[in-house]
Amino acid sequence: MKTKRAMILVSNDPESIRLGANEVVQHLNEALASYDLQDEVDVSTISDVGYSNILPLVIVYPDTVVYGPVKASDARYLVEEHLYKGRVVNDLLAPPKALTGPIGFLRGHKGYNPAEQRVVLERAGRIDPESIEEFISANGYEALGKALSELTPEGVIEIIEKSGLQGRGGAGFPTGRKWRFVRGAKGEKKYVVCNADESEPGTFKDRLVLEGDPHLIIEAMVIAGYAIGADEGYIYIRGEYGLAYQHLETAIAQAKEYGFLGDNIFGTDFCFNIHVHAGAGAYVCGEETALIESIEGKRGEPRSRPPYPTTNGLWDKPTLVNNVETLANIPPILRNGADWYKSLGTPSSPGTKVYTIMGNVNFRGVIEVPMGITLREVINIYAKGMKPGSILKLAQTGGSSGSIIPADLQDTPMDFESFRKAGVSLGSGALLICDQHTCIVDLVKVLLQFFRFESCGKCTPCRVGAQRIYEITKRLTQGQGEIADLDIALDLISEMERTSNCGLGQTAGTAFRGMMTHFREEVEAHILNRVCPTGVCSMDPETAQSDYIFITQEK
Numbered sequence: 001m002k003t004k005r006a007m008i009l010v011s012n013d014p015e016s017i018r019l020g021a022n023e024v025v026q027h028l029n030e031a032l033a034s035y036d037l038q039d040e041v042d043v044s045t046i047s048d049v050g051y052s053n054i055l056p057l058v059i060v061y062p063d064t065v066v067y068g069p070v071k072a073s074d075a076r077y078l079v080e081e082h083l084y085k086g087r088v089v090n091d092l093l094a095p096p097k098a099l100t101g102p103i104g105f106l107r108g109h110k111g112y113n114p115a116e117q118r119v120v121l122e123r124a125g126r127i128d129p130e131s132i133e134e135f136i137s138a139n140g141y142e143a144l145g146k147a148l149s150e151l152t153p154e155g156v157i158e159i160i161e162k163s164g165l166q167g168r169g170g171a172g173f174p175t176g177r178k179w180r181f182v183r184g185a186k187g188e189k190k191y192v193v194c195n196a197d198e199s200e201p202g203t204f205k206d207r208l209v210l211e212g213d214p215h216l217i218i219e220a221m222v223i224a225g226y227a228i229g230a231d232e233g234y235i236y237i238r239g240e241y242g243l244a245y246q247h248l249e250t251a252i253a254q255a256k257e258y259g260f261l262g263d264n265i266f267g268t269d270f271c272f273n274i275h276v277h278a279g280a281g282a283y284v285c286g287e288e289t290a291l292i293e294s295i296e297g298k299r300g301e302p303r304s305r306p307p308y309p310t311t312n313g314l315w316d317k318p319t320l321v322n323n324v325e326t327l328a329n330i331p332p333i334l335r336n337g338a339d340w341y342k343s344l345g346t347p348s349s350p351g352t353k354v355y356t357i358m359g360n361v362n363f364r365g366v367i368e369v370p371m372g373i374t375l376r377e378v379i380n381i382y383a384k385g386m387k388p389g390s391i392l393k394l395a396q397t398g399g400s401s402g403s404i405i406p407a408d409l410q411d412t413p414m415d416f417e418s419f420r421k422a423g424v425s426l427g428s429g430a431l432l433i434c435d436q437h438t439c440i441v442d443l444v445k446v447l448l449q450f451f452r453f454e455s456c457g458k459c460t461p462c463r464v465g466a467q468r469i470y471e472i473t474k475r476l477t478q479g480q481g482e483i484a485d486l487d488i489a490l491d492l493i494s495e496m497e498r499t500s501n502c503g504l505g506q507t508a509g510t511a512f513r514g515m516m517t518h519f520r521e522e523v524e525a526h527i528l529n530r531v532c533p534t535g536v537c538s539m540d541p542e543t544a545q546s547d548y549i550f551i552t553q554e555k
Contacts, residue, residue: 005040006083009128011057011068012045013211014243020072021045021056027075028058034076035084044128046212054094068094118368119344119352120328124212129247132254135215141260143331144219147226148266151334156227157183160330162338164350168325169195170398170427172349172416175326181310182228185318192224192233193314195291195323199238199283200399201450202430205354205366206324210237210244213328214251218274220327222265223334225272228320233274236291239281248276283454287502288321290456301458302502325354325429345371349415353426357383359433360390372418375410379433390435394518398427400447401507404440404514424514439536440519441526444511445473451508462505465496469509476523479530479539486516486523 008028012021025043032038046059057068058078065088067078074092081089127134135141147156161176182190194217198206209216221233237245252274255261263271282300284290289303292314313319329351333341342350349371358364361383369382375395379386386392395405397414403424405412412422419426434443448470457463469492472485493509500506515523525533532539 006063007042007044007061008083009044009046009059009061010070011055012243013055013208016056017243019055019069023072024056024058024070024075027072028079031076031079032083035079037079037083041083044131046125046128057094063088066094067092119332119341120209120325120354121212121366121368122332123216124208127213129212129214130250132215132251132258135213139335140215141219143334144222144260145266146334147223148268148270153183153227153229156223156334159334159338160227163333163341164338165326165329165333165341166349166416167322168329168353168429169323170401170425172426175322175329178310178322179224179227179320182230182318182320185311187318189232189317190228190230191314191317191319192221192228192230193288193292193295193309193319193321194221194233194235194327195286195288195321196235196237196241196244197279197286197291198241198324199279199281199286200401200428200430202358202399202432203356203428205356205429207238207241207244208366209324209328210241211247214244214247215255216328216331217248217324218251218255218261220330221274222261222272223330224320224322224327226270228318230320231271231273233272234295234314235274235276236285236295237276237278239278245276245278252276282456283450284456284502284504287504290502291321292319299456301456302504304501346413346415346417348417353414353429355429355431357431357433359395359431360387360435360438361385361433362387371415372413374413375405375431378414378431379410383433386433386435390437392433393436393438394434394440396432396434396443396511397430398425399430400450401503401510402427402430404511404518406518423517425510437534437536439477439532439534440515440522441473441476441532442534442536444515445470445477447511448473448508451504455504455508459499459501459505461496461499462501462508465492465500465505466508468492469512473512476526477532477537477539479526479537481527483524483527485527490516 010021010025028043032041054068056070057066058070059066060082070092078089078092081087123138127138157176157179160179165175166172167175196206196210225231225233235248252261259265261273265272277295279285279294285294285300287302288309290300292309294300295314309319309321311318345351351371352368353371354366354368356366361379363384367382392407392410394407396402397405405424409422412418414426416426448466452466452470455462455466469489472489475481489512493513496505496509522533525531530539
């Protein structure tokens with residue numbers, strides 16, 4: 001057999017596939033066969049490649065040349081010139097400034113940002129997600145081996161506690177403490193649940209982990225099972241994540257074949273199995289107790305708490321629920337140590353954070369940076385600045401349930417403690433960047449429409465409150481609001497925060513409250529002057545967009 005002299009990687013994220021990545025792979029293989037190069041060159045795929053305007057990408061190693069966008073009709077020409085004749089195809093090269101994220105480092109392209117430190121996304125985009133061999137060659141399952149051969153379950157938890165890792169789902173609860181609660185709970189049967197129901201609008205960071213590095217989550221869940229005394233786990237994945245689901249199923253089968261899942265893992269007495277459960281698209285199932293109800297085959301509605309899942313979770317057994325990004329930090333911490341992890345980020349919020357960037361900026365996508373970075377740095381360094389003619393007005397963090405961050409807070413460190421002191425929350429990591437043309441009232445109306453639509457209806461404060469606050473905000477956009485409406489809405493929000501059954505109702509009014517805190521003058525202009533300062537709102541109920549149109553557009 002001939003020695004492999006080159007490898008071709010083709011991006012296969014959902015957008016690349018939509019743009020013809022599978023056809024590119026097919027035509028590359030056909031071209032290689034026609035030049036008798038099929039035994040010398042491997043064709044494989046990668047998931048997270050950063051910038052989305054030049055897809056599909058084709059990366060040729062070991063020359064580290066990046067081509068993009070590449071069409072199926074380009075494949076033969078690329079193989080002939082680069083792989084057969086040894087000449088770089090200049091007219092297919094990806095623009096250097098467009099190379100970001102995990103591939104930006106190639107050949108020193110300007111798109112690479114050395115300040116971006118990847119822990120969670122370390123392998124995503126650099127290995128074939130469907131190859132367990134490539135995962136193992138990149139230190140995969142090393143942390144699991146260390147845990148089972150060198151550490152006791154208590155020792156694993158102590159390392160996680162010492163690292164200072166906080167939950168990345170938005171609340172920032174200490175991960176090691178949650179693990180200790182479940183380990184100490186009474187019960188012979190316990191479960192580990194990975195919350196991969198990434199239904200927060202604008203958030204897609206977990207998808208990149210699941211698509212690009214599925215074995216990472218499997219390794220983390222097995223470690224968690226060992227630490228808390230569980231022998232079974234569930235990955236509750238968003239139903240729309242078809243590619244991620246496929247990669248997880250493949251990874252689980254491979255892990256079982258190699259002995260990393262199932263019975264007597266690493267030759268020990270420890271056994272662990274994982275199941276994948278796809279949700280049906282309900283936003284409320286991102287809440288951990290609604291998620292548990294859904295796994296049990298019931299309607300996805302939150303449970304009243306206490307008791308909490310740590311003592312009475314899945315099938316009333318002690319259950320550890322962590323989201324994807326939280327779990328993805330576990331193997332690197334065990335491999336490199338708690339002190340290494342604490343060297344990243346800030347003393348109060350160690351580690352990195354994965355953000356999705358959207359809105360009126362030049363680069364939109366995913367970044368992973370140390371905790372404590374500022375919004376100004378994110379916009380100017382990673383998002384390549386505001387779009388021409390745009391001036392930062394506000395950012396919203398964490399999707400629909402996140403906080404409104406005005407421009408005057410853009411130098412506040414983005415970590416749990418600093419944001420809490422500033423009266424805002426970090427949320428799940430979605431960053432919606434808005435310029436001066438954004439009407440805050442219209443934005444909040446859209447967010448409230450989402451909440452009233454997604455409320456499960458189980459508790460009255462959320463079901464009725466979200467509807468009422470939406471109606472008040474809608475009247476503001478139509479020039480029919482009154483000053484008294486503002487106090488009524490704030491009172492409703494306070495009651496929802498106090499009495500709603502779960503986080504959906506408790507955070508549904510977060511954006512409205514932020515609007516009133518930071519942009520009250522703009523809101524009052526809609527009432528007192530019957531004008532929208534940005535010109536976005538029609539201020540005319542006869543021409544205002546109807547709810548029906550909004551819902552059909554969203555769906």
